[in-house]
Amino acid sequence: MAVRSAIIASAFGDVIIFSPGLFHLGEIALKSGVTFQGENAILSATSSSPIFTADPNDSHDIRIDSFCFLGNGANPMRGVIRLFGNASPDSVSNIEISNSTFRHNGLTFNFLKRARISGNRFEDVAAGGSGVYGYNLDNSSIDHNVFKNVYQGMSIVLGDVENQGRNIIVSDNVGLGISRMGIEIQGKAPPRPGESRNLLVQGNRFSTWNNPAADTIGYSIVTDGGVGTKVIGNYVQTTLRTGIGIEISGESAIAERNYVDGFEVGITAYSAGDVITGNTIINSAHRSASTFGRSDVTVSNNNTVKVENQAPFEPDDPGDRRCIIQPSEHH
Structure with missing residues (x-):
């Protein structure tokens, strides 16, 4: 060949x-x-x-x-x-x-x-599949991609071994027509100390869920053994009134300045020292923020005003012409 x-x-x-x-x-x-x-x-x-x-x-x-x-x-x-x-x-x-x-x-x-x-586009990935799926990512970035009509945007698991999961940036991605989770970054069970370090999820925009799964979550950033996790300035919107907009865990993980609209629970945190602050969390069916029963999570300065009949935000979709086959172009 x-x-x-x-x-x-x-x-x-x-x-x-x-x-x-x-x-x-x-x-x-x-x-x-x-x-x-x-x-x-x-x-x-x-x-x-x-x-x-x-x-x-x-x-x-x-x-x-x-x-x-x-x-x-x-x-x-x-x-x-x-x-x-x-x-x-x-x-x-x-x-x-x-x-x-x-x-x-x-x-x-x-x-x-x-x-x-x-700058990639992931589309039409059926149930069970993700646009980006993997284990043990290190010193890397996933940015400015579009995920459209996929079961899950990203699914990444960290914590198998030491010296992985460091300095990962997931930023400025767009999602439309997701079924399960927009961005899922998980640790191992039981958690490994330091399974992620300086994980940043920032500026992503996910909207509209198709055929939602039972455990629909906008951004699931849950590395229990992680250090320095920040989930900042993301947008996530649905009309489902089910699932969770954002969930975080890790040593003093931070969810800050995010916009969450239309989930059962807006933002939840699972670890000691976690911080949920400065977010806009609206139209939650159950509660805007949950600490999962913990008293050592900080929840402060969040805007939780209801906004009735708000039109869903549609992130910019640049479309795609890369997969158009011309009649004369065959090898």
Whole structure:
């Protein structure tokens, strides 16, 4: 296959350009130091296996930009890009995935380090699947992505081993038509001390839930062993009057200046020293803030005024043209 041959022949610093067209691809291993650049290229999975995979011992300094990835959707929990490494500091590291569309299957990872997932679009991922799903993320950012008509936007689990879960930023993402959770970042049970450090969830905008699950939550940021967790300036809105807008836990975790509208419970906190302050929490069916029975959580200066008949906020959706197949463009 021409694509596989080009990757094998490439050297560190090379750019492999995919010309416009439709490529039917099986499982292909990425190569370190190589940029994969799409020019209106559509990569379609030939099975439920990923299109791109990582070698846990040699996958670093890789850039993937401007593709349309079409998964077959048979297993929505399996990513069309699968980045599985190990606890070694350089295993699957310095990866950038940007300006691409993922349809029917998202991105999955384990032990992903120093990565940026930015400017992508994840859509039409069926029940059980997430746009971004993985374990053991470290020193990475997930920002400016769109999640539309997906069961769950993100699902990330931290705390398997030490020296993971540090300095993670999840910011400025948009979600429309979610079924379960918009952004879920969980620790392990029992919690590992320091399972996350300096986790920041900021400026995200999620609205409108489709076919909601029983445990619908806007932002579930619950790393019980985490330190320095901040959930700041996010927006989440629904008309469900069920579920939770934001939940936090961790050592002195903070939920501040968020806007939460239309859930059963607005914001809840589970750990000693947590802080819920300066938020706007409106139209809650049960209560605006919950401390889960704790007396050592600070709840202060929140605006909880009811706003009747408020029109739902629709986050900007830039739309997508990356997955349009031209009749003459087939490979």
